[in-house]
Amino acid sequence: MDSILQHSLSSVRDLIGLQLVSRLFTFVLNQGLVRLASPRAYGTVAVQFELFTSTILFLSREGIRNALLRVWPQKRMHPQSKKDKIQAAQCANLATLPVLLGIPITFLAAATYMCTVSEDARQQPHFNLALFIYAAAAVVELCSEPMHNRAMGEGCTSTRVRAEGLGISSKTVVTYLALLYDTRLGEQKSTLLAFALGQLTYGVVVFVMYTVKVPDSRLWPTRLHLDPSEQTSRRQWLAEFFDPTTFYLSVTMTLQSIVKHFLTEGDKLLVSYWSPLKDQGGYAIAVNYGSLIARIVFQPIEEICRVYFSRVLSHSTGPKRSSSDGKSMTDMTLKQASDAIEALLSIQIVFSILVVTFGSLYLPMVVQVLLPSQYLATSASQVLSAWVWYIPFLAINGGLEAFHSSTATPEDLRKQSWYAGPFMISSSVSWTCRWMLVYSSMYIISAILFYRLGFGDASLVYANVVNLSTRIVYTMLFTLHFFRKHMNCSAPFGLADVLPDWRFLVAVAVSYVVISVNESKQHVMELRALVSVSVLLHFSLGVVMGLVCVATWWTTAGRRMVIQVKPKVD
Template identity: 35%
Template sequence: MSAKDAAGKPTPSAGSDTSTRAMRGASLLILLQIVSRAVTFVANQVLLRFLTAQLLGVATQLEVYYLSVLFFARESLRVAIQRQDTGQDDQKNDDKNPTKSNRSAQAVVNLGYLAIALGIPLAIIFGKLYLGSLSADTLKSTPNLVVSLYIYALASVLELISEPAFVVMQTRLQFGTRATAESVATFSRCVITLATAVWSARRGLEVGVLPFALGQLSYGAGLLAVYAWHGAGLARRENFSLLPTRLSTTSPSSSPFALTYFYRPTLRLASSMMAQSIVKHILTQGDTFLVSVLSSPTAQGVYALANNYGGLAARLLFQPIEESSRSYFSRLTTTTTTTTTSSSSASSPSTPAKTASKSLLSLLRSYALLSLLITTLGPAAAPSLLSLIAGPRWASSGAGQCLSAYMYYIPLLAFNGIAEAFVASVATDAQVHRQSAWMGVFSLGFAGAGYVFLRVLDWGAVGLVVANGMNMACRIVWCAVFIRGYFARLGVRFEVLEIMPRPLGMAAGAVASQVVRRVVGGEMGEMPSGAREAIAQLVRVAAVAVPFVLVLMISERKFLTESYRALRGRGQNA
């Protein structure tokens, strides 16, 4: 029997409230990504007029350095904090004492400072390793490279300083603050990067990748300013400090807090996930590492261009969904575990488990429909779009072929992201270690495939896309086996094939892909010679796309209607 309020109306459950907030948070982050990426997109189009392929390749390497520092310093901590209620039991015991009523929030803040402690030495170590890997020709031909590296290091530290405020707001589901912070930071980065590039070009100065470095520094400073301001307000309201504060005065052996500051269970979970984080980051950024070893700087720039535009959908739509889903499934599956443990009938599946299975299947099916659209129309439309965006200087670089191939890689990115987000939400320590081992095996296969495609077959950046696709497919298969086994142990049915579009939609996709190839003409991936030809090709693609999308919507009208109702909050009972 459901709980009711004073008016006799059913009150929403905690799980339903969490689901609604997570869904709204995902929608907010998607909207944020659309706006911020649109601003970044416009700025990048201007920057492309001042960049060569070699400079773009070096800028990509610096971005990998920056992301590596952030990833190793905070990724495992973020996941561990989302999966555990740090100090919650202690908070319950101290509700009568206002000085201890927010021990849980303070524990989260304290853990955030570990990211700063890890990030500073990592920035120094990775910086020295990167400088040592550069050739004399690259250092000579790229102005201000060393200075730019130092600025990127400072930017990474500034962003990590905002981590204590970020993690406590993430646990409070304060998506509005995150939207504000990223909007301010993104706008600042675009303005500084573009202004520096235009200013130097007008004065005839060769500044190399310095505009990117200064832009990234402004991004880190913007995040820090917003999170510090909002974090200070939250700390005053909820009676905790943004500075590290002791949480225990008992003996270290009996205290749940290491060094009286850090919650031990979360530290252990973060440590166990560190190995997986290392492997995951190598696989995520392995394409850049591999292309830097096996190809020229020009090829690196071509792949970076295709990766930036091809991965736009992944960063724009899939990344915020992945992050919100990880938080949502972590909370929901925690309820599942508690319900299953306390249930008198272990064979009876819990409601949270059924909700998790239904939510995951719906999300994956939405990805399948979107993937059908991308793979049907994307390969033909991509070269024309790139010709309009990047200009004729990239026509002979092979970027069109690379971007066309990338359209088949985007669905793999999407499915892998949401599958690994779910695994990270529910996997035990032993399962995390097992996944890390398999990811290591897949990484060896990725390296071997990359060598064959890049050196033996000389496919260039296209070969790198194919190697990445093979590796991503292996990771998806592993996650699918794990997820099906997880729900089977809970007595919940989970059929992967249910995510497939209906036969009518798949048939329409097959026909549309052949028609669009014929109406575009020429070799697949070939960039048009001018803007007029590119626009004409896009018009022909749109003419094929309209009837295809209509058929797909008719075929999936039931699923689309249910998804719309769920987003409006009417798909779940109170």
């Protein structure tokens, strides 16, 4: 199990490296993209077309991805048994379903979007052609799912790092060059086409890279030849292609993902309904900047946590095997997972405090550099300010969601999603069965309430804070219940175990006061020239105080935490 943890930590480094390099590279080019595209066109692409694409991808592959992570057979040195070969073939068949699902979902999503899109968006040059290319790009990207699932199931994270890294870079370069060429023509009528070609480039590059790295995958399920003893009369037809248990788990997760997708992308849905295209562009650019931290750090951590917990805890409730020192292997893995969750939450809380403290102090100055002049008149500044408070909830929710999706049984998922069976809705549901309904209701009600209170497009960010708070409560209760049930203890850790030391909080409070006083004395916010001695000294002060806070955390809690979760090497 320590080897799994070591491999997971290595995968985190790879994925964070991918996100860091690719995002920093694309960040530089995006500075040029947003200056070449009008807020109106950028709003159509970054809000409406992105929502269209993510809907197709999310509904086609999310549930199947999560289910396959639990059961995909690992590579072994010794020859595979017949059972292992059948399991591998069933997983490979199930991995092809996103391609088959994606085609009808694409047609349905395109028809729905065309019926609801505003005239302002529809009247832009080459709108229909751009939408068609986005649809084709989504299908091409889904064609790489069989290879992606195999690579992640077998722990080949480097394959994904190379494919997606090259795909993101190629997408940004193609989009930038197309926009630059269109601008030099002096017409700027092909902005939507430029972004569409970039999206198609991403799908093609990822597919080609996966095909090269995982060449023996297939895009179509094949019939398996099972012994009569391995078949059941009720599920015989299904077992000839898929493992019935894994198939129904993926169906349950897919049905759950419908509600989860609305909660994840609900802000784009509502902003496209409430705001004009210009403000949609401002909202989109603010979200892209605000989500940089989430993409670079939180997303890789969540994905690797999902892989790690799926591997370590997928059989934690099964028969207990004794290790060499006489301890139960299941108890050891549960303790290791508990320590990992405790350390993850503790680090995320510390990171969140630093982001809120220093982000709120320096964001007003940074916005003047980040945002192009045509976006300063939109809601971008207001949305970015709200994102500072949203990041902590994203951080904490990510790890807990990964643990829940990795360990929840089909019954747990049905309870959370209001499902009594793979295709049925229960008529009598306990209070825990209504969590998904609570998520949706709270999000919509909060968004409307914040809008009426005058928060504008930032209302969607604050509504997401309320939504994530509810999800954090649910997943935290689930996590504590899971460990109490399987470890036979009252709780694996308490609130005091994940909260930072008081000395760290004092260092943060002192930093906030010192920086605020310096800003007031130097009148930094009133300076028009951002590259000046006063401004540079003010930023330097923030860097020094930030390092003091991090050093305080490391000496009071960080070093001990690293020792606690560090893999034991025999």
